[in-house]
Amino acid sequence: MDQIVSDILVTTHTPYPVIFARLCGAILLGGLIGIEREKRQRPAGLRTHILVSLASAILAVIAVESVHQTGLSGPEVRIDPIRVVEAVTAGVAFLAAGMIVFSKGEVKGLTTGAGMWLAGAAGLSIGFGLWLIAIFAALASLVVLFVLGKLEVALHWKEPEASFQDSAAEQRDKERR
Template identity: 85%
Template sequence: MNEIVADILVATHTPYQVILARLSGAILLGALIGIEREKRQRPAGLRTHILVSLASAVFAVIAVESVHMTSLSGPEVRIDPIRVVEAVTAGVAFLAAGMIVFSKGEVKGLTTGAGMWLAGAVGLSIGFGFWWIAAFGALASLVVLFVLGRLELALNWKSPEELAGTAEGQPHDRKNAASGDRRDT
């Protein structure tokens, strides 16, 4: 039993309080991105963005900790944390690609997919301990999603229905409506 407890409470390079704070930060910042998507009734909303951000942070923490593990520090073992970044990027891109749909001559879900990809980057940033980078990325995403969404309405580039994701496939009066070029918000 002592071996099991010792295995569960393994010593980490980063204190557990810091790890828990990083994972909590990933949840919070992923939620900020997801709330905006949820308000617009997109398929990947609050929970999806939280999970993507949290998973990315967990992978980053594991990468940091694996570099410092004594059992993986022998000369025959080579740990490269950059591979974790590549794997998370590829995995999240796969999820984000699943959000993109081509229907009735329109591409939908690009912005939601990009938001998921950014949530992954935010999670990785926090997992590696780069809080300011993660916070700036999350806040910048909110500016892009919310403020620029309002600007698109003000400039009549999108209708409120298109912005909310409830358009019935009818192009709104915009420059590119004749060509069917509609972007997701």
Template identity: 80%
Template sequence: MNEIFADIFADTHTPYPILFARLFGAVLFGAFIGIERERRQRPAGLRTHILVSLASAIFAVVAIESVHMKSLSGPEVRIDPIRVVEAVTAGVAFLAAGMIVFSKGEVKGLTTGAGMWLAGAVGLSVGFGFWLIAVFAAVTSLVVLFVLGRLEVALQWKAPEDFNATDGASRAGDDALQEQARTPK
């Protein structure tokens, strides 16, 4: 059990308060950009920008910290941790892009795609042993998705049905099925 706690609270090259300040800064600045986009009623708004900004910060922090990991710094180690980060970001971005749908002149699924990208960052963080970063990101993403989603509806930036849909991709698929049902044969 002590080994698990030692892994969760592992030493980092950069102190945790600075790491969390960087992640919080990414959330804050992503929100600033997202609010502007939301106010102009663009497809990628507040939540999407926060998730992408947070995920990007996590990928950067994990890349920097992984270079300084003792377990990856010996002469017998033949792994470039930054290549691992690159592979995960590219692979998850490909999957996330598949969630984005253009239907009836509207883009759907951007926040779902951004959430998938953030989930990749969370998984990468845990895989490298940065548990506290992963916890911060997961909790922050829940706040972003649920609390800010309700705030967007309250401020009338989004329609209630946009927030209540399970995700843009499945809703777009449902719309297509409903359209087929209405079309005479």
């Protein structure tokens, strides 16, 4: 039983409170990015962005810890944490591509896909302990999504988005005809 407990409570290079703080940070920043998408009724919203960011942070923490594990050190073992970054990027790109739809001559979902990619990058940053980079990126994304979104409408580059209630009312009107 002691072996099982010691395997569960393995000693880490990064203290567990720091690891858990990083994971909570990834949840928070992924949530901030996801709230904007949720507000606009996009298919990938709050929960999706949190999960992408959290998963990315976990993979980054695992990469950091694997470099310091005694069982994985030695001349025959080569651990490259950058491969984790590549794997997360590929995985999130796969998810983001699923958000992009070409319909009626319009491409939709690009911004949501980019937000998922950014949530993954923020999670990786926090997982590697680069908090300030992740915080700056998340705040910058909110400026891009909120402020520039309003500017595009004000400059008449884009039409204001219909609210969820407006969309539902339009759908009911179509069904009546």
